Amino acid sequence: MLRSEARSWLESKLPSERVAEIADSGAGWDADVWAQMAALGWIGLSAPPEAGGAGMTFLEEAVLFEEFGRALFPGPFFSTVGLCLPALEAAPELCGRAAAGEITLALAWAERPGPLTLFEPGDYGTKAVRADGGWTLTGEKILVPDAGVVSHFVVAAGTAEGPGLFVAEGAGERSSTMDSTRAFGSVRFDDASAVMVAGPQEFGGLLGRIRLRAHCALALEAVGVAEAALVMAVDHSKTRSQFGRPIGAYQAVSHQVADTYMDVELARSLAYWAAWCVAEADPGAPAAVAAAKSFAAEAAVRACERSTQVHGGMGFTWEHMLHRYYKRAQWIDAFDGYGHAHRTVIADSLLP
Amino acid sequence: MDFRDSPTEARFRADLREWIENNLPDGWSERPAKPGRMDEHAAREWSRKLFDAGYAGLTWPEKYGGAGAPYSHQAIFLEEVARAEAPEHIGIIGLGMAGPTIISHGTEDQKVRYLRPILSGEEVWCQGFSEPGAGSDLASLRTRAVRDGDAFVVNGQKVWSSFAHIADWCILVTRTDPDAPKHAGLTYLLVDMNSDGVEVRPLRQVTGDPEFNEIFFNDVRVPVSNVVGAVDDGWKVAMTTLLHERGTLGFALTARLEVQLNKLLKLAREVSVNGRRAADDPLIRDGIAQRWIELHALRLTNYRALTKLMTDGVPGPEGSIAKLHWSESNQRLTKLALDVLGPRAQLDGADSIWGGYWQYHQLRSRGNTIEAGTSEILRNIIAERVLGLPKSR
Numbered sequence: 001m002l003r004s005e006a007r008s009w010l011e012s013k014l015p016s017e018r019v020a021e022i023a024d025s026g027a028g029w030d031a032d033v034w035a036q037m038a039a040l041g042w043i044g045l046s047a048p049p050e051a052g053g054a055g056m057t058f059l060e061e062a063v064l065f066e067e068f069g070r071a072l073f074p075g076p077f078f079s080t081v082g083l084c085l086p087a088l089e090a091a092p093e094l095c096g097r098a099a100a101g102e103i104t105l106a107l108a109w110a111e112r113p114g115p116l117t118l119f120e121p122g123d124y125g126t127k128a129v130r131a132d133g134g135w136t137l138t139g140e141k142i143l144v145p146d147a148g149v150v151s152h153f154v155v156a157a158g159t160a161e162g163p164g165l166f167v168a169e170g171a172g173e174r175s176s177t178m179d180s181t182r183a184f185g186s187v188r189f190d191d192a193s194a195v196m197v198a199g200p201q202e203f204g205g206l207l208g209r210i211r212l213r214a215h216c217a218l219a220l221e222a223v224g225v226a227e228a229a230l231v232m233a234v235d236h237s238k239t240r241s242q243f244g245r246p247i248g249a250y251q252a253v254s255h256q257v258a259d260t261y262m263d264v265e266l267a268r269s270l271a272y273w274a275a276w277c278v279a280e281a282d283p284g285a286p287a288a289v290a291a292a293k294s295f296a297a298e299a300a301v302r303a304c305e306r307s308t309q310v311h312g313g314m315g316f317t318w319e320h321m322l323h324r325y326y327k328r329a330q331w332i333d334a335f336d337g338y339g340h341a342h343r344t345v346i347a348d349s350l351l352p
Numbered sequence: 353m354d355f356r357d358s359p360t361e362a363r364f365r366a367d368l369r370e371w372i373e374n375n376l377p378d379g380w381s382e383r384p385a386k387p388g389r390m391d392e393h394a395a396r397e398w399s400r401k402l403f404d405a406g407y408a409g410l411t412w413p414e415k416y417g418g419a420g421a422p423y424s425h426q427a428i429f430l431e432e433v434a435r436a437e438a439p440e441h442i443g444i445i446g447l448g449m450a451g452p453t454i455i456s457h458g459t460e461d462q463k464v465r466y467l468r469p470i471l472s473g474e475e476v477w478c479q480g481f482s483e484p485g486a487g488s489d490l491a492s493l494r495t496r497a498v499r500d501g502d503a504f505v506v507n508g509q510k511v512w513s514s515f516a517h518i519a520d521w522c523i524l525v526t527r528t529d530p531d532a533p534k535h536a537g538l539t540y541l542l543v544d545m546n547s548d549g550v551e552v553r554p555l556r557q558v559t560g561d562p563e564f565n566e567i568f569f570n571d572v573r574v575p576v577s578n579v580v581g582a583v584d585d586g587w588k589v590a591m592t593t594l595l596h597e598r599g600t601l602g603f604a605l606t607a608r609l610e611v612q613l614n615k616l617l618k619l620a621r622e623v624s625v626n627g628r629r630a631a632d633d634p635l636i637r638d639g640i641a642q643r644w645i646e647l648h649a650l651r652l653t654n655y656r657a658l659t660k661l662m663t664d665g666v667p668g669p670e671g672s673i674a675k676l677h678w679s680e681s682n683q684r685l686t687k688l689a690l691d692v693l694g695p696r697a698q699l700d701g702a703d704s705i706w707g708g709y710w711q712y713h714q715l716r717s718r719g720n721t722i723e724a725g726t727s728e729i730l731r732n733i734i735a736e737r738v739l740g741l742p743k744s745r
Contacts, residue, residue, distance in 0.1 A: 047724070234741065246742045247470075250744065251731075262677060263735065266677060288648075295649065350640060351640065
């Protein structure tokens with residue numbers, strides 16, 4: 001089964017010491033591991049066979065997003081697969097190269113002073129102009145996930161006729177980020193040659209699809225992160241003893257762990273439902289995804305906070321993995337705005 | 353995983369919806385939202401109709417008057433009935449607790465004697481479990497049953513028993529061996545509430561109404577043939593009852609929460625504070641969205657638990673969080689309703705908004721985290737039985 005295969009592969013290739021090493025070195029990924037993932041077909045899992053993919057659906061990818069969250073995968077998986085794959089539907093050759101692990105990609109949408117989120121209309125300072133039968137890009141993007149790691153960028157840029165989406169090679173610069181397993185960064189383009197993958201007619205629809213899919217991927221990742229924090233809390237409360245008993249015997253500790261279990265299962269229900277809605281293009285998908293992203297992210301944050309508390313002093317050390325999971329949970333929570341920004345989608349549908 | 357009804361389920365749902373529409377009492381949807389004790393007359397009539405239409409005891413064996421239908425049909429039934437805000441079946445305790453217990457542990461004679469009248473509503477059941485001194489620690493109960501010839505003589509007091517005031521029968525947990533360790537020495541009895549020595553007193557609760565009762569047993573004689581399971585082996589029978597009490601709640605609770613959320617949306621659109629509609633207040637909007645998320649998290653977790661039950665035949669651990677999550681969500685929802693009412697929230701009578709509906713439900717919700725397993729006990733169960741943490745006592 002894909003889930004057990006992914007879990008054991010990740011455990012053997014990326015044990016926590018290796019994740020910590022990659023995070024602390026600022027490398028951002030392990031190129032070797034990435035090549036092996038490509039060989040397993042996981043990068044292009046949902047891409048069509050003609051474009052070098054396995055032709056599966058978002059539901060299979062959902063399993064990977066969750067397991068990669070559980071393993072705290074350091075590398076551009078969310079960036080390339082979660083954010084960029086839909087944009088490559090119009091560029092099967094680039095898609096094939098991504099699936100083969102030859103190129104990696106990140107979505108570049110945010111700018112200084114704005115727009116910051118995928119919700120906001122595209123009035124982009126970054127511009128694309130026609131040149132030599134293709135396009136060139138000029139501008140600067142900020143808040144680009146894995147900017148310091150990836151070889152290519154899918155860029156939202158303004159054209160004379162409206163916003164479009166373009167793919168260009170680039171060299172991003174890493175920004176110091178709380179979660180160093182997935183650092184943001186910035187990228188500059190100066191007349192960089194680019195390929196258009198969506199013109200003004202398709203832009204809105206494509207960006208909406210990218211947004212739903214990405215938020216859902218993060219919800220699934222958050223379930224994995226929350227579960228990892230829960231497992232650590234359960235193990236610790238069974239093995240750590242104080243006052244002659246394992247601390248899990250004290251209700252002040254065990255009830256926090258029970259609450260985390262409840263949070264994880266509720267988040268899982270919402271995330272799986274959202275994944276189904278996205279895979280089926282169900283009209284209820286926007287509300288389902290908003291529910292899943294906001295709840296699962298907050299649940300992952302709470303799970304890590306309670307787990308830290310249960311671990312006592314040890315949970316507060318750099319050496320223990322928990323803070324890394326916590327920072328990932330916070331990364332997810334902050335993406336495209338915290339919970340209330342996403343709940344607005346639900347409120348607007350209930351109370352127009 | 354498919355969140356849509358199967359064709360059979362969809363047909364069942366559609367037929368049921370039509371039946372409910374055609375069979376609700378006249379003027380039912382226009383009745384004032386009168387909280388408190390159920391309308392006994394309406395409930396009895398409704399129970400008979402449900403039974404005659406084959407909707408009572410859907411998952412019970414056909415041999416005893418049930419329909420032998422899958423659990424998904426029962427889940428659909430609970431959803432549709434709650435959405436239509438239809439009257440309750442008068443046999444909630446019988447359907448949800450006494451009946452399933454008798455099916456699991458009863459003799460053939462007991463099944464033939466007691467099950468069908470539960471379904472038709474002819475016989476109403478109440479529960480005799482909790483005592484003033486034995487709530488969460490049920491096994492410490494002291495109601496005594498002493499063998500005398502072909503009967504047990506029962507003395508003691510039970511509390512928090514709904515329907516006791518109209519009940520014909522009681523599922524009663526008693527202590528038959530005071531020298532045995534507390535879980536071993538209990539006997540489960542079926543008691544005729546019309547017996548000499550049974551006294552019922554209403555118990556007024558914070559909402560002002562007496563939804564529950566105390567039951568006093570003074571030298572009540574119960575035939576030995578009314579023991580369910582073996583003498584001194586009543587604890588495991590009682591556990592079956594509690595498992596069913598918590599299990600069947602899931603879908604009914606979800607549907608009730610959905611009804612409340614829809615009412616909250618209606619309220620938010622109707623009410624204004626300082627010239628602004630509550631529905632336009634960003635904090636209220638965010639609170640409502642959170643309640644919607646909590647409702648769907650509950651609903652979907654129930655589906656997952658139901659799928660597990662139907663494929664494996666055994667309830668999975670997801671079921672343990674339904675009641676815990678529902679109770680706290682309902683408390684938050686009803687409190688948000690008072691927030692929407694603003695300064696007028698204290699008024700609960702004739703000059704109040706919606707005639708005291710939300711005030712009643714908000715107060716009543718404080719009991720949700722206590723009844724049918726306190727939140728503290730449920731957290732202990734999750735910690736110990738689901739997560740394997742060491743016992744706290």
